Amino acid sequence: MSNNWSVSLLVSVVLALTDLTQSFQPLFVSDGNSTSHRDITQMAILRKTAEVCRDIAVAEGKDFILTVDNSLTVDQVQEACSFTDNSISLLSSVLFHISIANMYFSNANVDLASMLSDEHHFDGETFQKGRDLITKGVSAVKASVKLENFITGRWTLGRVCHTLQDFYSHSNWVELGNTSPYNALIKPDQIIENVAGPNISTCRNCTGESCDNNILPDILQQGLLTSGYFNLISSEKPDGKCSHGGSFDQTSKRDPVGGINKDQNGSSHGSLHHEAADLAVNATVELLEDIRLAIGDKNFLRLMGLSQSSVLCFVIDTTGSMSDDIAEAKRVSFNIIDRKRGTQQEPSAYILVPFNDPGFGPLLITTNADKFKESINELTASGGGDVPELCLSGLQLALTAAPPSSEIFVFTDAPAKDADLKSTITALIESTKSEVTFMLTDVLTSRRKRALNQADAQLYRDLARASGGQAIEVSKSDLVQATSVIEDSLQSAVVTVFQIMMNPGKPDNFTFTIDRSLRNITIYITGTPSLSFNLTSSAGVSQTSSESSGPLASLSLAGNLRRLTLNNDNETGLWEISVDSNDPYSLKVAGQSSLNFIYNLLEAHEGVHADFFLKEGRPLSGGNATLLVTVAGCDSVKIPEVTLYDSSGATEITGALQSLGGSNFLVTFNEIPAGEFVVRLKGEESSSSSRSTPSSFQRQGSTQIKTSSISVTAQANSTNIEPGSTVSIPFTVSTTTSGVVNKTATGTFIVRATNDRSFDSTSPGSVTIETDSDGKANGTVTLTAPDSAVSGTDVTLTIEAEDAATAGTNYIVLRFSVASEVTDVNRPVCQEVSTSTNCSTSSLCDSSQWIFVANLTDGINGTGIERVTIRKGSGTLNTTTVVGPGGENITVASYRSSCCADRVELTVVDNVGNVGICVGQVRQSTTVAPVTAAHVTPNNTTSTGGDSLSTTLWVWTTVVALTLWK
Structure with a gap:
């Protein structure tokens, strides 16, 4: 210790003095060269x-x-x-x-x-x-x-x-x-x-x-x-x-x-x-x-990360009263799969996490649509007696498994038994920038013992608000109308134009810009039945909430959700929507566009190689903030304004922009809103046509960002854990004033350390900043991977600190990978058995064929060959496995091709990922060559080595291989 x-x-002393990076600059260079x-x-x-x-x-x-x-x-x-x-x-x-x-x-x-x-x-x-x-x-x-x-x-x-x-x-x-x-x-x-x-x-x-x-x-x-x-x-x-x-x-x-x-x-x-x-x-x-x-x-x-589509991610309550909800989740997911399978709009992955009480999981993450269908089809609603379920534990699994900026849909009609995970879930939401939308059924019903009451539902509303998602409250009979938002979210290139959440609610007017790149624009409003609104286009045309089909949009209702689908012929420019409600409500304007942006909070380190690094956790209250903003969908764009917008609408702070070239911008804010805020961007896209004027656009980040007066730092010596081993993670907690550590502060902090794999972990329940401790309290978290952990398993550790006096919190999120020691470091061995050919110098190359046969082995002490594929060549490959004289498995690769392509390169991969290339080349006459051994190597090079096979064996395997073609 x-x-x-x-x-x-x-390390702390070093960081206090200077950045001191001793390598190529990490992110940015000051000389521009x-x-x-x-x-x-x-x-x-x-x-x-x-x-x-x-x-x-x-x-x-x-x-x-x-x-x-x-x-x-x-x-x-x-x-x-x-x-x-x-x-x-x-x-x-x-x-x-x-x-x-x-x-x-x-x-x-x-x-x-x-x-x-x-x-x-x-x-x-x-x-x-x-x-x-x-x-x-x-x-x-x-x-x-x-x-x-x-x-x-x-x-x-x-x-x-x-x-x-x-x-x-x-x-x-x-x-x-x-x-x-x-x-x-x-x-x-x-x-x-x-x-x-x-x-x-x-x-x-x-x-x-x-x-x-x-x-x-x-x-x-x-x-x-x-x-x-x-x-x-x-x-x-x-x-x-x-x-x-x-x-x-x-x-x-x-x-x-x-x-x-x-x-x-x-x-x-x-x-x-x-x-x-x-x-x-x-x-x-x-x-x-x-x-x-x-x-x-x-x-x-x-x-x-090359994908045109989001993941389809469901977290589903499987207790007794959820049969209708499960049936609807099946219906909507099957519909999405069947319509989009084989296209670029097919979900990039499918994630399913069931939960109930006393269990949650297992997590399913797959690219196989049929496997997902089978798993969700097997869900049944049963049990449930004591009402609360482990909803947040299931959501934690989904948040750490899904790619960043995913949208996760939670189906439940019960309160969360694990509400103590709320701050952990909030930390993961902020870290991943994922949206969480809750499908809450029968919230207002009081006839059933199991029903969600308003206090229970508020937890889900708070989490939805933090993520920029929605808490949709419907009856079970209306759920089919509400799940249209799932299909909306899985369209290609979905962007958020404007979003605000008012709590407490008040009547207000909101403006947003519709640009020429936007299509299929949808407005979502959640609120009580008494809520009303008026939508006005840039041309001055209006439509009220009493019109289900008006001059601007079609309106559908489902529980507390109002969904307006704008007509395709609407004009670009500045639109306005007026909302009249004194109860909490949310408003979101979304559409499809190639033009979007991403942002990341950065932290400056001064010194000889002054640079920025990714900021972990929440920004510090009273300090400044720096964002790296990247505009996607346009390599040449003007960004006149990036703001931090207080979600209550009280404050909007504009940052100073520095172009980094292309579509990257460094944005510096000298102050940060005190409450919760989001990032908004306004820009101008230049048209490819010289006659067209630039088009103004706006986009908004969904995740609510909060400030904190607590700083939590941690660095693991290694992010890989062998099965059965333990990693120790020292962490430091301090309080800050105006974004700087208060070296005279004292106080006690509650510590929570959780991981998404339920691995054994230890941590102090609290740490205390003592007098003369330079304003810092230290602790250590340990994380132990079980002996049974499979290499490649990931585990996410969240360390949170809460000020016992003020209830303020901050956190850090660390990812680890279970990595078994790899003892097989040798590439598979390729032994050419024969190359037979009828190829000649005739121009009719497609009328003749040649065959290449090779024995591939990973050796007795190897992990075995997992896959053989054609790297270069247009012929047909067939493989079979035989046992060699030394007990090793031999993969016999037989390749047949027309004489138009006189060379083949086979990629040979063993079970731990060692890779090489086995090369075959046409010869001018039919031959059965003496066995030669060569390491499978990249870049078309060979080196000697490997075990020779007996003449009887290679002749026999040749016969076996050639028989495969009959």
């Missing part, structure tokens, strides 16, 4: 995603006209990858933007969570340890994808990319004249060679201001690999070794002085910055290709 806290204290980790990661993701889409298009005989290079934008790739379906006319790149942001924020976080770790940055010649971090991380990504845990896979991938990218900035790989990435960093069965030994001097003093020639000529001539040492406090380093460099690196002040890093143009070896950055991009592309081959094209695109 003392060691943990000494490290934590040191350098390349950041964010740039490198996004360029690589877009390149590889475009390449995958291009390969799919070619295989399907479709055109792909996008040029694949480092200048691609998110919207360009999204559009180019949407070639498979003409059923969708509106494209949205929001999910793709969010997924890429998750990866580069995770990448940047390595500079905070592991800033003093040499191996995370390849400092101090820690090449083997750094490589181990990369290969273990890649294995964890592949395991996560296998269980369809794509969110955790993205966060792990971002961290891996940071370490890989730092190699090219911190080592002398570029100075050695290399122009290609170092493949051994992503291949655990390759040896890292030519590392300068611990007693070999590698650098000499820099000359004046120049460090260009400080690496010793002998090191360069012998091709020896080295990297710079870095230390914030001590100047100690091995004699003669290079330093990282920079004013905060104390080792660079000791002979040999200077450094070799290429983090920015102004770094010690800054003249090589762009070469290092380009290599980092190419290396990241190679790593992504390895993952792509292991998980397949479809899962790779899902990992990248």
Whole structure:
């Protein structure tokens, strides 16, 4: 415990002094000329995603006209990858933007969570340890994808990319004249060679201001690999070794002085910055290709977040009185599936969480619509006697399983037995920016013992309000009309134009802008039966709430929900709606448009590499705030205004905008509204036609943001947990004044630590800030993965602190991945058995065929071959499995093709994701070649190794394979 806290204290001191990142800048660069980790990661993701889409298009005989290079934008790739379906006319790149942001924020976080770790940055010649971090991380990504845990896979991938990218900035790989990435960093069965030994001097003093020639000529001539040492406090380093460099690196002040890093143009070896950055991009592309081959094209695109559709996510009460609700959930989900199956509008995944009392779950998350249908069809309503159910426990599972910015639908007619989870659920809502809509049946009925009363329903209303969702209260007979909102939410490219929630209610007028990109505009109003409204178009035409079909919209009623579907011929411009009610109500204007935005709260860290990082938890009361705003759907857009809008309507604060190029903007607010607020954006979209005037538009974030005077910080040493092991997470709680830690404060805080997998966990029930403690209280949470936990399982830990005196709260959300130790690091072995051909030089190539047969094995100690697919080639592949003389399983691959294609490359993947390529080539005459053994390798290269098979076996397997074609 003392060691943990000494490290934590040191990190805290470091963060208080400076950002001190010692790598490519995490997110932004100040000189406008350098390349950041964010740039490198996004360029690589877009390149590889475009390449995958291009390969799919070619295989399907479709055109792909996008040029694949480092200048691609998110919207360009999204559009180019949407070639498979003409059923969708509106494209949205929001999910793709969010997924890429998750990866580069995770990448940047390595500079905070592991800033003093040499191996995370390849400092101090820690090449083997750094490589181990990369290969273990890649294995964890592949395991996560296998269980369809794509969110955790993205966060792990971002961290891996940071370490890989730092190699090219911190080592002398570029100075050695290399122009290609170092493949051994992503291949655990390759040896890292030519590392300068611990007693070999590698650098000499820099000359004046120049460090260009400080690496010793002998090191360069012998091709020896080295990297710079870095230390914030001590100047100690091995004699003669290079330093990282920079004013905060104390080792660079000791002979040999200077450094070799290429983090920015102004770094010690800054003249090589762009070469290092380009290599980092190419290396990241190679790593992504390895993952792509292991998980397949479809899962790779899902990992990248390339999707046109949301998930269909239901949390359903299965107690006795819910038979009607379950039947309606089945009806609406089956209808969605049957209409959208096979199109780009089909839900990207299906999530189902049943709950009752005393249980909840299991969680189902799948891309298989039939599996979802089967699971929801098996739900039955039974039991229930004591009324309250574990609704929030089920919702917690859904919030952590669903991708960020999802919409989750909860069906219940009972109060929550686990209402103590309210603050945890609120924290997860704010962290994921997901909307939660509650379908509450028979809230007002008092005839049944089980019915929800108004106090019980208020919990659900509060959570809906926090998320920007709705609490729809209907009778069971009217539920079928209310579920239209589910189908609305699963349309393509849904955006929120305007939303407000009034509690307490009061009569008020609200304006919103309809722009020319919007289609299928719908207005939702929830409130008591006495509520009335008047809608006025930009042309001055009005319609009242008494008109079910008027000049502006069609109106339908279901319980407390009024749904107005605007006519398609309505004009653009400024509209107004007047609502007359003294009771609480909500108003939401939504539609379909490619034009939308995402935002993330950032936190500044000052110093030599001043930069921003993702802000965890709530912003601090009385302080300032910074947002990274990205506009999706338009690569060239003007944003005149981003505001923080108090949900009560009392305050609206406008931020100062700084363009970061393209559709990215840094928005700074000198103050934050004291209550709950949302982010609103107003912009102008330029038309492709020079004659058209720019179109004004507005969009709004759904999630309610709250401020807090409490700060909660935590950093885990590792985000991977082996089954049966425990991870400790130190955390710190402090109070703040005007956004700054109050060092003289004292007080006691209630601590709640919960996880969504019900893993064993310990935490203090409270922590206390004592006098003379610098205003901070410390504690530790432990999390233990059971022995039975499957590798790839994700677990989300939420740590909350509540001020015992004021009831103010703040939180931090951490994701972990169960990762079993991988001992199989060798790629499968490919042994060519035969290549027979009747191919000739005749131009009638399609009249002849050739056959390639190979034996594929993962060895006796391997995990076994999971999948063999055609990487390049247009023929037909057939496989069968036999047992070799040593007891190993042998996969016999038989490939047949016309002579028009004279080469095949097979992708061979074992059960832990080791990947390679087996190559077959047409020969000029029929032969049965002697058995040769070759490792399955990428990039069309081979190396010797592997177990030879007996002549009898390979002849027999050839006969078996050829028989498959009959």
